[in-house]
Amino acid sequence: MENIGEQVVCLIVYHLLFAMFVWSYWKTIFTLPMNPSKEFHLSYAEKELLEREPRGETHQEILKRAARDLPVYTRTMSGAIRYCDRCQLIKPDRCHHCSVCDKVNNCVGFSNYKFFLLFLAYSLLYCLFIAATDLQYFIKFWTNGLPDTQAKFHIMFLFFAAAMFSVSLSSLFGYHCWLVSKNKSTLEAFRSPVFRHGTDKNGFSLGFSKNLRQVFGDEKKYWPLPVFSSLGDGCSFPTCLVNQDLEQPSTPAGLTPAIKNLEGHQFPSKPLRESQSHLLTDSQSWTDNSTNLDKGKVGVSNPGLTIENET
Numbered sequence: 303m304e305n306i307g308e309q310v311v312c313l314i315v316y317h318l319l320f321a322m323f324v325w326s327y328w329k330t331i332f333t334l335p336m337n338p339s340k341e342f343h344l345s346y347a348e349k350e351l352l353e354r355e356p357r358g359e360t361h362q363e364i365l366k367r368a369a370r371d372l373p374v375y376t377r378t379m380s381g382a383i384r385y386c387d388r389c390q391l392i393k394p395d396r397c398h399h400c401s402v403c404d405k406v407n408n409c410v411g412f413s414n415y416k417f418f419l420l421f422l423a424y425s426l427l428y429c430l431f432i433a434a435t436d437l438q439y440f441i442k443f444w445t446n447g448l449p450d451t452q453a454k455f456h457i458m459f460l461f462f463a464a465a466m467f468s469v470s471l472s473s474l475f476g477y478h479c480w481l482v483s484k485n486k487s488t489l490e491a492f493r494s495p496v497f498r499h500g501t502d503k504n505g506f507s508l509g510f511s512k513n514l515r516q517v518f519g520d521e522k523k524y525w526p527l528p529v530f531s532s533l534g535d536g537c538s539f540p541t542c543l544v545n546q547d548l549e550q551p552s553t554p555a556g557l558t559p560a561i562k563n564l565e566g567h568q569f570p571s572k573p574l575r576e577s578q579s580h581l582l583t584d585s586q587s588w589t590d591n592s593t594n595l596d597k598g599k600v601g602v603s604n605p606g607l608t609i610e611n612e613t
Contacts, residue, residue, distance in 0.1 A: 312435060319428045326420040326528040331406050333414035336536040343391045344368055368392060373538055377496045394537060396487060396495070396506070412536045416517050417528045419482070422475040429471060433464040485513040506541050 344352070348368050355361045365383035369392050376395045378384055384393035400409050410418045440461040441447075443454050481491060485507040494503040507513060516539065518524070519531030 315431060316435075319424060319431055322526075322528075323421070323424040323428045326417050326424050327406075329417040329528040330410070330414050330421045331408045333408070333417060335400055335409040335411050336413045338389075338391055338394050338397060339537050341372060342394055349390055365392060375497055375541065377498060379496055381496070381498075395541070396490070396539070398489065412532065412534070413530070416530065416532050419475075419478055419517065420526070420528050422471060422478060426468060426471040426475050429464045429468040433461060433468055436461045436464065482517050483510050483513055485516065504542070506539065508540060508542065512540075 345368075348364060351364050352361060355364065362382055365385055369383055372392060372394075374383070374392060374395060376384065384397075385391075386393050386399055388399060406418065406421070408414070436457060439457045443458050481488065484491075484504070486503075490503075490506070494501040495505050497505055508516070516533050519533055521531060524531040
């Protein structure tokens with residue numbers, strides 16, 4: 303580049319993309335996965351009962367009693383309470399036992415999913431920028447417009463590497479953008495979550511806008527930065543149950559029953575954790591007018607948990 307101004311701009315953009323790429327990658331691999339809160343662990347007496355009882359109906363009855371006051375609404379494929387024998391706790395909704403992701407050498411879940419998405423985004427932009435700025439020299443390589451030195455082979459290799467990584471990263475980033483828009487984990491994309499009333503592939507989706515805000519937060523100024531801004535506390539997410547849940551406990555006295563919002567989603571009769579509930583406090587989510595109740599069928603949303611979202 304002969305133009306000094308062009309050189310300065312390219313250097314600034316390059317180092318900015320590189321810094322954001324390294325920052326988001328660092329946050330992705332060094333952010334510890336979250337663990338279920340203590341309320342999901344069984345008491346000593348309940349653990350003893352489970353050890354004495356064989357697998358079967360009695361075993362499930364013990365788990366049902368233990369999960370009676372917990373925000374747990376999903377089930378196994380057989381309809382049983384999801385229980386982790388290794389951790390000896392009732393699995394929160396959308397929670398899976400920790401395994402190390404081979405892509406970033408860390409579990410990708412609620413605590414670092416935003417960082418992982420930004421890592422993919424800045425990696426893609428970084429590779430595209432390198433490929434774009436190297437293209438003119440790559441063309442000169444094939445038209446014999448470059449000096450006959452070993453450096454011209456570096457230019458060819460750099461372009462091919464950046465182009466190939468751009469293709470692979472664009473497909474992976476596009477796939478995770480689709481997952482965010484549908485509020486699905488990788489596992490839920492392959493196997494729909496099972497609720498008490500049956501499977502529901504869109505059971506956790508609140509609409510594109512709210513799904514995006516769950517991952518990136520309400521303040522748009524923090525969206526491009528790898529700082530934690532996701533909505534929720536990692537233990538409860540608003541969920542849409544399409545069908546009526548017959549096992550849902552009756553509404554406690556003094557609390558507003560579930561109400562259908564303008565987007566057709568059902569929200570919970572009992573409040574979510576405070577850190578999560580403000581996702582549903584806008585004018586389109588809650589209404590105090592009892593005429594908006596869905597006649598004949600009042601669904602109940604439930605909080606869920608994506609502690610580990612396997613990628």
